[in-house]
Amino acid sequence: MFQAFHGLYRILCDSAYGVYEFVTETLFDQLDEEEPLSGNYRANVRHLQADLRRAKLELKAEKTKTNKLSCALQLKDNKYKTQQEYTDTSLATIVSKLLLLEGELRREKQDIDKTIEVKDKTIAWHEQRIIRLERVNMQLRQEVERLRNLYEAEKHKDSNMDKTIKSAGPYSLETLNEETIC
Numbered sequence: 001m002f003q004a005f006h007g008l009y010r011i012l013c014d015s016a017y018g019v020y021e022f023v024t025e026t027l028f029d030q031l032d033e034e035e036p037l038s039g040n041y042r043a044n045v046r047h048l049q050a051d052l053r054r055a056k057l058e059l060k061a062e063k064t065k066t067n068k069l070s071c072a073l074q075l076k077d078n079k080y081k082t083q084q085e086y087t088d089t090s091l092a093t094i095v096s097k098l099l100l101l102e103g104e105l106r107r108e109k110q111d112i113d114k115t116i117e118v119k120d121k122t123i124a125w126h127e128q129r130i131i132r133l134e135r136v137n138m139q140l141r142q143e144v145e146r147l148r149n150l151y152e153a154e155k156h157k158d159s160n161m162d163k164t165i166k167s168a169g170p171y172s173l174e175t176l177n178e179e180t181i182c
Helices: 003-034 040-170 173-181
Strands: none
Touching: none
8 A cells, every 4th residue: 555655645746846857848848939028928927937836836735745744654564564463473372282182182182082991991901800709699599508508418318327327226327336446
């Protein structure tokens, strides 16, 4: 935008200079054509000098306007650049923080995943151990039941033997065992 105003400024300067040249050429052309002592000549010179002054004043006014616009544009351009730099810096800071946070969250997720994996393995190991213990427990119960049944059968058999021994006479259990053994 600054370049556009600068271009406009150049055009105004060139056109003002062109007006100046035109007036100067016209003045000198008229001076050459007219007689030096002619009354019309002095009026033309005064008229052209007035036009020249007016053109110079207009040129000066246009230069002042152009300078003001150029300064205003430069100020706006600087303000825009400052705002843009601030925005870019702010965005860069935010993006940087977000990237750091993302990295931290990924590390935490990896730690959590590792912890969950270890706990899952521990749970699976405990489940297998429980299954093995339940099998052993079942086997022990079956063995206890078998021994209880065996004991009951032996007890019942011993009680039948005691009845038999008592009915056999005055022999003691020791003598029977000795006799049976021999």
